[in-house]
Amino acid sequence: MSVNWGALGVVTIVSLAIGVLVVVLVSLALVGLSAREPLRDGELASADDTPIIGHGRTPLSPAASTAVAALCLFGAAAIVLYGLYVIVF
Amino acid sequence: MKFAGVVSKVLLPAVLSPIIAGVVALIATYLAYRITARGADGTVKKGFKVGQIISASMVALAHGTNDAQKTMGIITLTLITAGALPADAGPPFWVILSAGLAIALGTYLGGWRIIQTLGKRVSEIQTPQGFAAETSSAAVILVSSHLGFPLSTTQVATGSIFGACAGRRLASVQWGVAGQIAVAWLLTLPAAAAVGAVAAGVASTGTVGTVIVAVVLVGMAAGIYALSRRRPVTADNVNNVPAPQPVAA
Numbered sequence: 001m002s003v004n005w006g007a008l009g010v011v012t013i014v015s016l017a018i019g020v021l022v023v024v025l026v027s028l029a030l031v032g033l034s035a036r037e038p039l040r041d042g043e044l045a046s047a048d049d050t051p052i053i054g055h056g057r058t059p060l061s062p063a064a065s066t067a068v069a070a071l072c073l074f075g076a077a078a079i080v081l082y083g084l085y086v087i088v089f
Numbered sequence: 090m091k092f093a094g095v096v097s098k099v100l101l102p103a104v105l106s107p108i109i110a111g112v113v114a115l116i117a118t119y120l121a122y123r124i125t126a127r128g129a130d131g132t133v134k135k136g137f138k139v140g141q142i143i144s145a146s147m148v149a150l151a152h153g154t155n156d157a158q159k160t161m162g163i164i165t166l167t168l169i170t171a172g173a174l175p176a177d178a179g180p181p182f183w184v185i186l187s188a189g190l191a192i193a194l195g196t197y198l199g200g201w202r203i204i205q206t207l208g209k210r211v212s213e214i215q216t217p218q219g220f221a222a223e224t225s226s227a228a229v230i231l232v233s234s235h236l237g238f239p240l241s242t243t244q245v246a247t248g249s250i251f252g253a254c255a256g257r258r259l260a261s262v263q264w265g266v267a268g269q270i271a272v273a274w275l276l277t278l279p280a281a282a283a284v285g286a287v288a289a290g291v292a293s294t295g296t297v298g299t300v301i302v303a304v305v306l307v308g309m310a311a312g313i314y315a316l317s318r319r320r321p322v323t324a325d326n327v328n329n330v331p332a333p334q335p336v337a338a
Contacts (some may be wrong), residue, residue: 001097003101007236007237007238008101008102010232010236011102011106011109011229011232011233012105014114014228015225015228016112016113018228019117019225019229020112022224022228023117023220023224024117026136026220028124029136031124031128034127034129034132037132075240080143080147080322084150085216087154087231087235
């Protein structure tokens with residue numbers, strides 16, 4: 001019995017790469033978009049309570065953070081659209 | 090029967106796909122929570138909520154590229170076997186249309202009981218987990234469809250949801266529910282094979298046998314529907330389940 005392990009490996013690696021990358025890019029974009037909102041009283045500067053340099057939520061200015069967020073969203077959208085292009089055509 | 094082909098092309102991908110989806114969702118969820126820990130709560134929740142609209146649409150697309158094809162394939166194979174189509178024919182348009190409409194109708198009708206099990210009984214799912222699970226499911230199904238592996242969207246989505254719940258906190262997953270689902274999966278394949286074999290045997294005896302199979306099928310469908318009405322799960326009560334346990338993010 002011959003099992004096409006190569007194709008199964010491709011499914012694993014490509015799914016892992018795409019799934020994780022898209023979620024990470026969207027997460028980074030949301031952090032970037034959060035830079036416009038100031039930290040509330042009592043809110044920790046980060047999950048592990050380490051000080052964050054700069055404007056609170058990110059080390060970048062709100063404008064730069066928004067630009068990075070846009071880039072991340074663009075990257076996630078590009079990955080999804082390229083995937084659809086490969087599947088459809 | 091080409092059993093080796095069934096194992097390598099059907100059984101193995103069916104067994105591996107929920108595991109792969111679960112691992113992808115676990116890693117993606119863990120990273121999503123780590124990365125967005127310093128984000129504004131409102132922005133993060135709203136962002137993932139909007140993202141879920143897109144990721145859910147991708148899962149629906151993936152569902153159509155894989156599950157609908159299996160139905161079309163079986164109908165087309167039956168038509169070829171019966172001599173209604175030449176051996177090298179593709180699925181006729183009416184087969185594609187009916188399979189698509191049937192899947193759309195099934196999706197529209199809800200499957201509320203499955204939604205309740207996966208959305209409320211496994212763990213209390215938050216928007217980052219939902220987004221990660223849906224993205225993982227869509228990625229696994231679409232890549233598999235592209236390489237010609239038939240999968241079950243339900244099984245892949247279930248693996249993703251368990252992975253997403255474990256990615257937030259391992260202890261938040263109701264592993265008893267996971268065991269029940271695993272047993273149901275184990276029983277489904279041999280049960281379907283046995284029912285299919287009996288139905289094929291009876292139908293092959295002639296017209297009367299075919300009518301008997303059809304009548305039994307309709308009767309069983311009506312019985313299952315009647316049983317489901319004893320404790321109906323609808324859009325109104327799908328969320329009326331006690332949360333498994335409160336978990337701090």
